[in-house]
Amino acid sequence: MNSTVEPIALALLPPDIARKLQVTSYIFCGTSAIFIWDAIWNLHADYKLLFKTKIGLPTLVYFISRIGTMVFVIGYTMFSTSPIGNCNKTGFIFSIFYPVGVSGSALLFFFRVRAVFFARKYIVWVFFALWICVFASCMVIPFAGRATNIGPTKYCIETQNKPFGGAAVIVPNVHDTLVFLAISYQLLCLSHAEQHGMINTIRAFVSGSYLPALSKSILHNGQVYYMVTVVGNLLTTIVYYQVGISPDYRDMLVIPNVVLTNIMACYVYRNTKLGLMEDPGTLLSACSRIEIQNNAGEHQVAQRIDLMKIQEGNKVNCPLPCNYSAEIEQMKARINSGR
Incomplete structure (x- = not known):
């Protein structure tokens, strides 16, 4: 796979678009390398999840989200850097894996909500409805963009990104925010921090003070996931709706955002699953x-x-x-x- 778009293809484009396309291809290649490195680094943990633990629905979702994210990320990197031809059809096929990766990551976090609120079925159903909204919003991605060949070459460039495609970023952002706040509120109730005043309650919310070990682990992992996904989704949404930016450049942050979200969601799941299995006493x-x-x-x-x-x-x-x-x-x- 070429590291950048062939110079002959770039020469057929206006200088500003060619420069943006080349920058985007660099970002996609770097992001793919990060995801592949993360997958290799966690091969041992994935092996234990697959062969040393009981495989249930969450574990299946974990691996499906990883595979979906990998196909989407590597596929779009090839789309941006290689002479694949038939650009519109190929881009559509790769974009189908976006809802697999993103909604899979969100579903992993929903499982945590269900574990925390298992005695309040109505709350669980509300968050399940939110997850359905996430999945539905992600399904618009294959229909939000158009691509074409660069002149007579087989290299590709996106020519259109419809505004409704931003829903695939905004809705997961809302979902992640509400999940984090709900779990944090429940864990604060368990911590009894309210008995120590407002300042200590805020301290417990930020640092996990007064929380038991298991609750503190869930809160801190949730904070990391929340920070990465919400900031990433916000930046991606802002860039996506900037009218002055070319359609290809608007997608610049989509791939890194998908990768970071999946890495953090899977990190949280692995930490909880393998942590409870290997050291239940501490947790x-x-x-x-x-x-x-x-x-x-x-x-x-x-x-x-x-x-x-x-x-x-x-x-x-x-x-x-x-x-x-x-x-x-x-x-x-x-x-x-x-x-």
Whole structure:
């Protein structure tokens, strides 16, 4: 694969468009290299997810999102740098993998919401509806752009990006923001930080103070994911809607944004899945207030309980009735499996 567009093809374009196209091709090549490096770096972790853990829906979504992102990123890099010919059709095929990668990343984070709010089914359904909106908005990408050959060559250039394509960035941005705020609010409730005043509540929100180990892990991972995706989506949206920028240049940040979002979403999932599997004692040594739901459908709040450090083969030392302990074990299983 050529690292840049062939100079003969660039010579057929106006100088400003040729320069922007070459810069974009550099960015796409660098982004593809980052994604490939991340995939190679995490091969061992992916092997453990695939062969050392129970494969459930979240794990399948994890690998589907990785594959979808890889095909989209590498495909569009080839589209921008190689003489592939039949540009409009090829670009359409590659863009089909955009909703696979982006909505897959969002679905991984939805599984975390479902684990945290498992006792509040209406909240889970609201966020599932939000995820459906994410998937639907991403489906417009294959229809938002047009491409053509550069003169008589087989190199390609995008000639049109319709405004509604920005929905594929804005809707995931809204989804990620609401997911982060919802999980942060729930974890702050578990931390009892409100008992220590407003300043300490804000400190808990930013740094995770007063949070038990498991809750703090979820909050901090969510903060990293939120920061990367929201900032990336915001910058991509601003560039996409800049009227003075050529259509090809507007897509400059789409590929890096998709890659960063997928890398962070998969990092969070791997951290939780493999962390709970390999060192459950460290993550589950915590004091938490857990909302549960009894058989009559009434919500109850358990007293603050001590989840003693769990060694392999030992039971949880928990001063709660057996049915409460079972609920706690189910919550741990949901966080681990995404169910």
